[in-house]
Amino acid sequence: xSNKPILQLLIYGAVxxxxxLIPAFVDDAFLLNKFARYxxxxxxxxxxxxxxxxxxxxxxxxxxxxxxxxxxxxxALKLKTVPIxxxxxGLPDFMVWNNVTELPWLWWPFQSxxxxxxxxxxxxxxxxxxxxxxxxxGRVAGVYSAIITLAAMVVVNLIIVDQQSYTGGFNxxxxxxxxxxxxxSFDAYARSTYLxxxxxxxVALFAALAVTRSKTGLILQAIRDQEERVRFFGYxxxxxxxxxxxxxxxxxxxxxxxxxxxMEFASPTFLGVPLSLSIVIWVAxxxxxxxxxxxxxxxxxxxxxxxxxxxxxxxxxxxLVMGGLFVLIVLFMPRGLAGIVSGLRRRGTARKAAAQQSxxxxxxxxxxxxxx
Amino acid sequence: xxxMAQAQLALxxxxxxxxxxxxxxxxxxxxxxxxxxxLIGPNGAGKTxxxxxxxxxxxxxxxxxxxxxxxxxxxxxxxxxRTGIGRxxxxxxxxxxxxxRDNLEIGSSxxxxxxxxxxxxxxxxxxxxxxxxxxxxGLSDDLGKQAAQLSHGQTQWLxxxxxxxxxxxLILMDEPTAGMTAHETGKTAELFNTLRGKHTLIVxxxxxxFVRDIAETISVMHQGRLLAQGTADEVSDDPQVREAYLxxxxxxxx
Ligand SMILES: Nc1ncnc2c1ncn2[C@@H]1O[C@H](COP(=O)(O)OP(=O)(O)OP(=O)(O)O)[C@@H](O)[C@H]1O
Ligand SMILES: [Mg+2]
Numbered sequence: 001x002s003n004k005p006i007l008q009l010l011i012y013g014a015v016x017x018x019x020x021l022i023p024a025f026v027d028d029a030f031l032l033n034k035f036a037r038y039x040x041x042x043x044x045x046x047x048x049x050x051x052x053x054x055x056x057x058x059x060x061x062x063x064x065x066x067x068x069x070x071x072x073x074x075x076a077l078k079l080k081t082v083p084i085x086x087x088x089x090g091l092p093d094f095m096v097w098n099n100v101t102e103l104p105w106l107w108w109p110f111q112s113x114x115x116x117x118x119x120x121x122x123x124x125x126x127x128x129x130x131x132x133x134x135x136x137x138g139r140v141a142g143v144y145s146a147i148i149t150l151a152a153m154v155v156v157n158l159i160i161v162d163q164q165s166y167t168g169g170f171n172x173x174x175x176x177x178x179x180x181x182x183x184x185s186f187d188a189y190a191r192s193t194y195l196x197x198x199x200x201x202x203v204a205l206f207a208a209l210a211v212t213r214s215k216t217g218l219i220l221q222a223i224r225d226q227e228e229r230v231r232f233f234g235y236x237x238x239x240x241x242x243x244x245x246x247x248x249x250x251x252x253x254x255x256x257x258x259x260x261x262x263m264e265f266a267s268p269t270f271l272g273v274p275l276s277l278s279i280v281i282w283v284a285x286x287x288x289x290x291x292x293x294x295x296x297x298x299x300x301x302x303x304x305x306x307x308x309x310x311x312x313x314x315x316x317x318x319x320l321v322m323g324g325l326f327v328l329i330v331l332f333m334p335r336g337l338a339g340i341v342s343g344l345r346r347r348g349t350a351r352k353a354a355a356q357q358s359x360x361x362x363x364x365x366x367x368x369x370x371x372x
Numbered sequence: 373x374x375x376m377a378q379a380q381l382a383l384x385x386x387x388x389x390x391x392x393x394x395x396x397x398x399x400x401x402x403x404x405x406x407x408x409x410x411l412i413g414p415n416g417a418g419k420t421x422x423x424x425x426x427x428x429x430x431x432x433x434x435x436x437x438x439x440x441x442x443x444x445x446x447x448x449x450x451x452x453x454r455t456g457i458g459r460x461x462x463x464x465x466x467x468x469x470x471x472x473r474d475n476l477e478i479g480s481s482x483x484x485x486x487x488x489x490x491x492x493x494x495x496x497x498x499x500x501x502x503x504x505x506x507x508x509x510g511l512s513d514d515l516g517k518q519a520a521q522l523s524h525g526q527t528q529w530l531x532x533x534x535x536x537x538x539x540x541x542l543i544l545m546d547e548p549t550a551g552m553t554a555h556e557t558g559k560t561a562e563l564f565n566t567l568r569g570k571h572t573l574i575v576x577x578x579x580x581x582f583v584r585d586i587a588e589t590i591s592v593m594h595q596g597r598l599l600a601q602g603t604a605d606e607v608s609d610d611p612q613v614r615e616a617y618l619x620x621x622x623x624x625x626x
Contacts, residue, residue, distance in 0.1 A: 005494075215477065215489040218470070222478045225467045232427060233481040233538055234453035243486045 005213065012209060012292055016202040020195065029189035036197040036262045038302045040255045043201050045282045045298035046291050047251035050208045052280075053288030054217060055244045056224035058146040061153030062279050065124035065249035067271030069256025071160070071173065072123055074266030075107060076116030080177035093175070098165035106166065113181070117257065124253030125246040132242035139238075141227065150276070157271045172267030179261045188264050197258050201295075204251045208291050211247060220244055281326045286336050293338025300337075380405040380572050381426070381542060386435035388425060395421045397596035398435070405541075408564065408573045410583045412607075413593035414617055419576045420462055422593070423544045426574075427459045428452040439542065454484065458540035462547050462576075464527040468520035472511055472530060475519050476502040479534030502537060508563070509533045524551040532563070543567070545575045549582050561585040580608075592616070 019039065026032055044066060051057040082090050090111070091103055109115045131152055135145045160167045167173070179186040186193040211217050222230050223237055231237050260266050269275075279298075286297020301322070308318050333339055379402035386399045396418045403409050411419050424430035426437060428449040437445040444452050453459075467475050480498045483489060506512050509529040514522065522530060528548060535543055548564075549557040557579065564586045567573060577583050583590060584604045592600045592607050594616040600607050607613050 211490065213493055215492040216486055218474055218477055219489060221470060221474075222467045225469045226465060229461075229465045229467070230478070231449040232429075232453050232459050233479060233534075234450050234484050235481060236450050236484065236486075239486055 008209075012205060015292060015296075016198070016205065019201065020198045022198070023191045023194055032191060032194045033189045033262060034306060036194045037259070038299050038306070039194075039197045039201050040259050040262065041279075041282065041298045041302050042295040043204050043255040043258075044252055044279050045286060045294040046201075046205055046208050047248040047255065048279050048283045049286075049288050049291050049294035050211065050251070051244050051248040052283060053290070053294065054212050054224065055220040055241055056227075057241060057245055058142075058280070059149045059245070059248065060146045060276055060280065061149035061151075062248070062252055063271050063273075063276040064149075064153040064156050065128055065252040066256040066259070066275070067156070067160075067266075067268070068124040068127060069120040069253030070260045070266045070270050071167070071256075072110070072116050072120035072253070073179070073257035073260040074173040074176060075110040076113050077176035077179060077260065078173050079107065079111050080113070080180075081175065085175040092168075092173070094168045094171070094173075095165060100165045104166050113179075120257040121250045121253045124256070125250040128249030129242055129246040132245035133238070136238040136241040136245075150273070153271055153273070153276060157268055160268045160271065167268075168266075170268065172265055172269075174265040176260070176264055186261055188262050193261060197262065200254055200258060204254060205291060205295065208247075208251065211244070212291065216240065216243070281322060284326060284329050284336055287338025289335055290338035290342075293336055293341075296338075297336060378405075379403060380407075380440060381574075382436075382438045383422070383426070384436045384438065386422075386425060386432050386437060388421060388430060388433045395596050396425065396432075399593075399596070399598055401591060401598060403542075403572060403574060405572055406569045408568045408575065408586055408588055410587040410590045411574055411576045411593060412578070412580075412583060412590060413599070417593040417616075418596040419593055420546055421596075423459065423546055423574070423576065426452075427457055427544060429459075450484070453481075453538075453540070456541040457544065458535040458538045458542070459544045460531050460535050460546055460548060462550070464524070464531045466519045466527055466530050466534065468518070470519060471515065472506065472517055472519055472522070473502065473515040475530060475534060476505060476537050479537030481538050498537075505533045505536050508536070510559075525553065525556045528552060529556075529560075532560070536567075540571070542572045543574070545573060547576055547578065549577065549579055557582055558585075580604075 022035060023032060026035070044062060047065075048059060048062050051059050078092050079086060079090060082088070085093050087093070087096060089103070091100065092107075095103075110119070131148070134140075135148055140148060161169055163169070184192055186196055212220075219230065219235055219240055223235075223240060227237055230240075256270065259270065278301075282298035282301050283294040284297070285301055286295065287293030305318055305322075329336060335342070381401075381403045383399050383401040386396055386401075387394065388396045399418075399422065401422070411422065413419050421430060425432050425445070426439075428444070428447060428451075432445050435445075436443055439452075439455055439457065442455070444455055444457075447455070467478065470478075477498065480502060483492075503512070503515070506515055509532060511522075511526065511530060511533065514526070519527065519530060528551060532545075532548060535545075549560050552560065561582055564573065564575065568586075575583075575586065587604055589601060590604055590607050591598060592610075592613050594613075599616055600610045600613050602610075
């Protein structure tokens, strides 16, 4: 983590600007769509870095909140397809196939797009707050809380698959309308959609940065370091952990909504173990204690993976490489790539300081030893 | 027991047992506002456990703990801290991954709320106060250092500074001078003498020289019970106290 706030802001800003400028150089619609997907994964990495890197809460079910956001958006976009995929009564086609005759009450409010967008952030946040309140209020921590997050994801996934008539079950929710706001239409392959994703990533990144830079962020780091000690200063640790867990979920929910727009469907695989574990790997590679590092880790890993995905054999080798890489990083580089960068920088400044010191000692002829 | 009525902190008939082992046994202890009380006793006497019970780290089996007129033994740790009790631990516990400045910032905990602290950046309001505190404990030059890089004595002082940043009416200090040089111990005694009157202090110590430098009243614990109470001379002349310390080479060498 950089200790110079201005420098940090500049670096974060420069990276975001670069991402926002990509469409100026890339014309290929498929490529832009692919990049938009990577940026969404970057957002997920930011979300996990916030809870895992800064508060020590390893969330093995980050995809739960991602999926909830994604379904909120898909429900709204499905209802926008009247009457082609919903029939004149506004009943989604898969409901008709499942002999549902009336739009379920859960779906009603999603006829409003603003509601759906708010829900895509607030539902995941509320879910995480509730789960967090049980876990952290009950002082479940470490491995146990990680397992609970995983179990919760499996449960939500099962419910979604099981409630086919309300959720589309296994197939998810497909054949969606285009997301449209203020007369702008966000086609999955359009430049506008890429820019929407990049802008949301920028907002999420800076919001997360603000949290970590605030005193609340400091207290979260103290909790990561020594949870027990923090309580004796009067801080309600459960509340702090619940807050960051929910904030992380809100970012993941936003990412999920964007994913629906970019992929043009929502599926129970979005709430899967493979995605959740991938997020952990990206964040570990990039450096969990750096929001930017985690995000770049996601872009790097998914980018490499994407360019290899043309070849089947390569892809399975890649999975092996990823697994091995993860083990190595956990063992030898707990701060990931960001840790290497900040380590190099620290060494650089230390060398500069040493050079200055020896210079001044030489100049004054003072004996070596204690220097102020 | 005359001071009991207006005592700021009162332990009444407090017992705690850990799986059958009675670590604190029907303990009555009353400390007045502004008093500096030393708590001594041989190893395993139950001193740390007593502090643990006051700050909520351990739960009493029976009895009551009253602070400023309210029972606190059922409150959770953070609630007890908010009533105005701060604790320094026997094993110095600071936030080792964070800088000295960040440690002090966390210690400065008048505002506890998540949302309130979300809007606070850079700690500008507290900066001067925290820098004064760092100066007081000789850490001015180390504000940017990671706490893990401090020496043992410095870590002790950092934790003391954290408690001062917290600024609670009642301060519980568990062996604050352990691992300090004679010079450092002397400075700590000086510091504690300046705290006298402004804070109520309960100090657990083995170093009798230090205790003599600071104490008004000394409470001696042995096997979970209060064995004797009085001035330094009174307790060191007490035959029961002498006997309790017999196995451990005498008072002051425990
Ligand atoms: N959580 C616990 N479970 C079981 N036994 C405990 C626990 N905490 C303390 N004890 C026991 O209670 C007794 C009192 O311990 P305590 O730490 O309070 O002693 P102390 O007076 O602080 O000693 P020292 O001077 O060595 O720090 C010891 O015999 C200890 O082993
Ligand atoms: Mg002890």
